[in-house]
Amino acid sequence: xxxxxxxxxxxxxxxxxxxxxxxxxxxxxxxxxxxxxxxxxxxxxxxxxxxxxxxxxxxxxxxxxxxxxxxxxxxxxxxxxxxxxxxxxxxxxxxxxxxxxxxxxxxxxxxxxxxxxxxxxxxxxxxxxxxxxxxxxxxxxxxxxxxxxxxxxxxxxxxxxxxxxxxxxxxxxxxxxxxxxxxxxxxxxxxxxxxxxxxxxxxxxxxxxxxxxxxxxxxxxxxxxxxxxxxxxxxxxxxxxxxxxxxxxxxxxxxxxxxxxxxxxxxxxxxxxxxxxxxxxxxxxxxxxxxxxxxxxxxxxxxxxxxxxxxxxxxxxxxxxxxxxxxxxxxxxxxxxxxxxxxxxxxxxxxxxxxxxxxxxxxxxxxxxxxxxxxxxxxxxxxxxxxxxxxxxxxxxxxxxxxxxxxxxxxxxxxxxxxxxxxxxxxxxxxxxxxxxxxxxxxxxxxxxxxxxxxxxxxxxxxxxxxxxxxxxxx
Numbered sequence: 001x002x003x004x005x006x007x008x009x010x011x012x013x014x015x016x017x018x019x020x021x022x023x024x025x026x027x028x029x030x031x032x033x034x035x036x037x038x039x040x041x042x043x044x045x046x047x048x049x050x051x052x053x054x055x056x057x058x059x060x061x062x063x064x065x066x067x068x069x070x071x072x073x074x075x076x077x078x079x080x081x082x083x084x085x086x087x088x089x090x091x092x093x094x095x096x097x098x099x100x101x102x103x104x105x106x107x108x109x110x111x112x113x114x115x116x117x118x119x120x121x122x123x124x125x126x127x128x129x130x131x132x133x134x135x136x137x138x139x140x141x142x143x144x145x146x147x148x149x150x151x152x153x154x155x156x157x158x159x160x161x162x163x164x165x166x167x168x169x170x171x172x173x174x175x176x177x178x179x180x181x182x183x184x185x186x187x188x189x190x191x192x193x194x195x196x197x198x199x200x201x202x203x204x205x206x207x208x209x210x211x212x213x214x215x216x217x218x219x220x221x222x223x224x225x226x227x228x229x230x231x232x233x234x235x236x237x238x239x240x241x242x243x244x245x246x247x248x249x250x251x252x253x254x255x256x257x258x259x260x261x262x263x264x265x266x267x268x269x270x271x272x273x274x275x276x277x278x279x280x281x282x283x284x285x286x287x288x289x290x291x292x293x294x295x296x297x298x299x300x301x302x303x304x305x306x307x308x309x310x311x312x313x314x315x316x317x318x319x320x321x322x323x324x325x326x327x328x329x330x331x332x333x334x335x336x337x338x339x340x341x342x343x344x345x346x347x348x349x350x351x352x353x354x355x356x357x358x359x360x361x362x363x364x365x366x367x368x369x370x371x372x373x374x375x376x377x378x379x380x381x382x383x384x385x386x387x388x389x390x391x392x393x394x395x396x397x398x399x400x401x402x403x404x405x406x407x408x409x410x411x412x413x414x415x416x417x418x419x420x421x422x423x424x425x426x427x428x429x430x431x432x433x434x435x436x437x438x439x440x441x442x443x444x445x446x447x448x449x450x451x452x453x454x455x456x457x458x459x460x461x462x463x464x465x466x467x468x469x470x471x472x473x474x475x
Contacts, residue, residue, distance in 0.1 A: 020102055020120075038095045039338050042345065046100050047086050049135035050128070051079045054104070056231035057123055057211060064222050066122065071115050078112040079104070100132075101125050122221040123211065126245040126333040130210035133341070135232065137254060140348045141203045147355040148196050149472055152189060154362040156468045159185035163461040165369050166443050167282070168376040175379030178443040181372060183456040186464055188268055193468075195261040196475050202257050206250040209234040213244035216332035246332040251344050252322045258351045259319045262312035265354050269305035272365075276302050281371045286364040289357075304361055308354045315350055318343035373443070380408050380418055382441045385449065389440040393432050403430045417441075 055076050062072035082104055085091040097103045102125075109116030159182035169179035209232060212218065212225040218241045225237045238244035275282035285302055293299035321343045325336055383404050390400035406429050411418050419441040426433045439445055451457040454464075 020105065034096055034098075037098065037335070037338075039099045039341065040093055040095060040097065040103055042342050043100045043129075044093060044103070045345065046129075046132045046136055047104065048083065049132045049139075050100050050104055051083050052135060053128065053131045053211060053232065054079055054119060056228050058119055059231055060224055060228045061118075061121060061221075063227055064224050066221055066223075067118060071118060074112045074115050075108065075119050078108045078116060081111065082107050099125070099129075101128055122214070122219040122223050124213075124215035124245070126215050127210045127213040130213075130245055130247070131232075133344070134206050134208070134210065134234075134250065137250065137344070137348075138203060138206050141199055141206065141254070144348070144351055144355065145196060145199055147352065147359060148192060148199070151355060151359040151362065152192055152196070152472050153469070154359060155185050155189045155192070156465050156472075158362060158365065159183070159189065159468075160462060160465040162367055162369075163458040163465070165367060166373045166376045166447060168372070168379060168381055169456075175375070175381050177384055178376040178381045178446045179456040180447055180458055180461045181367065181369075182458070182461040182465070186461065186468065188264075189468055191264040191267075192261070193471060193475060195257065195264060196472075198257040198260065199254075200475065202250065202253045204235070205253060207235040209237045210244035210247075213238060213241035216242055216245055242332045246329070246334075248322065248326055248337060248340050251340055252319070252326065255315070255319045255322055255344065255347050258347045259312075259315050261351065262315040262354065265358065266309045266312040268358070269309040272305040272361075273302050273309070276305075280375070282368055282375070284366040284368065285361065286366070288364070289361045304357050308357060311350050311354060315347050318347045376443050377417065380411065382443060382446050383408055383418065385440045385446045386418060386437065388449075389437055390430065390433070395430070395432065 058067060058072050058075040058079075061067040062069055067075070082091065085107075091103075091107070093103055094106075097106050105116065105119060108119065161182070162185065163180055163182040165181035166178050167181040167184055168175040169177050169184070209225060209229040211228050211232075212223050229235075229237050238247070272283065272285065274280050276285050285300075285304070287300075289302070289304040290300050291303045293301065322340060325339055329336055386407065387397065387400040387404045390403060391397050395403070407418060407421060407426060410425065410429075411421055414421070419438060423433070423435065423437075426437060448457050448459075451460055453460065
């Protein structure tokens, strides 16, 4: 899902693309090597953040007297004009200029002359790219958090609406106990709210300024990193120049947060796929989120949940790729780190797409309440409530467990539900059983009985929904 927009115009010829580092070299770079080492095809998406960082850097250099006010103004005006060209699609990206940074700097010099060459004073591409990525990721986390909030609210709204809807809860994918469908949806909510908290925690560690670290050792110029941090809205500066340019922990942490969220999405998707099947029939997905079969006219395939489930694999792979990328690198910066961007960008793109898909899908799910209730009544889901009834008669739980197990075995032999067994049949298992036992076998009573905080009683579900909305706002 990486944005690889085609250049608005053909790349500049090699002769016109003078290398900014070429003074050390006698011969030209091999054409294949230029192509192999270039990153502009994917890092151009950082253009706005690169320009934002450069404007702040120029402003800081002028504040400390390294640039004059006129030089600063010329640089800022030139960068803003370049930004306008890029956004209008008329900027000539060049592979020979390697990356987004050199493309913009070269264009700036071409536009405003020698003053443009002063912009890179007290700066390296190492601290420049680290700053760009942090600016981009900070913004991306904010965007993703907003989309996640939308999904969280959709889940709470649906959970509140379905607080009284009875669903068979499962363990080992076998009917276990009746639960409120709203309660089940709030379990999804809890997973995703923790994901939101992790994203916000990751943002805190992303929100540190590397600029000023130079290539690895800082700079001899009298820079004001605190001023640059304020101009760019960073909460703090990176305290060690080596770490500032070599660190990609923040990118790995974001990808880890995204991977865990995608695991949660995958589990949600799996349940949507199961529930929408004819065998379960608990929900129906809107036509907008399904496709048909080219051969079988009756099919309505849950493609969106299936794709979300499948896309979890690519994000898990990106996490492993970034961990592997960093595991053997000595300090400080190494060219390996060029490989951090595509996995990072695709992780954010994939997560954004899945958040939109589920944010649109969840409010449109059609809940088949009668089918859920029918399924909840089957499979002896109130057996535990039967045992609890016996415990209230003074029977130790383990003995009660054995009595109910015998009752279930009898119901299996009779091919009926527990409630269909006669009182005489039940009393043959334990004489203390009386008519009140049948109330314990009612699924609505089973739901209502679990009226503690965190329980599945409809009243508790509604209270949890009200609390959930407050928790979203406070997160």
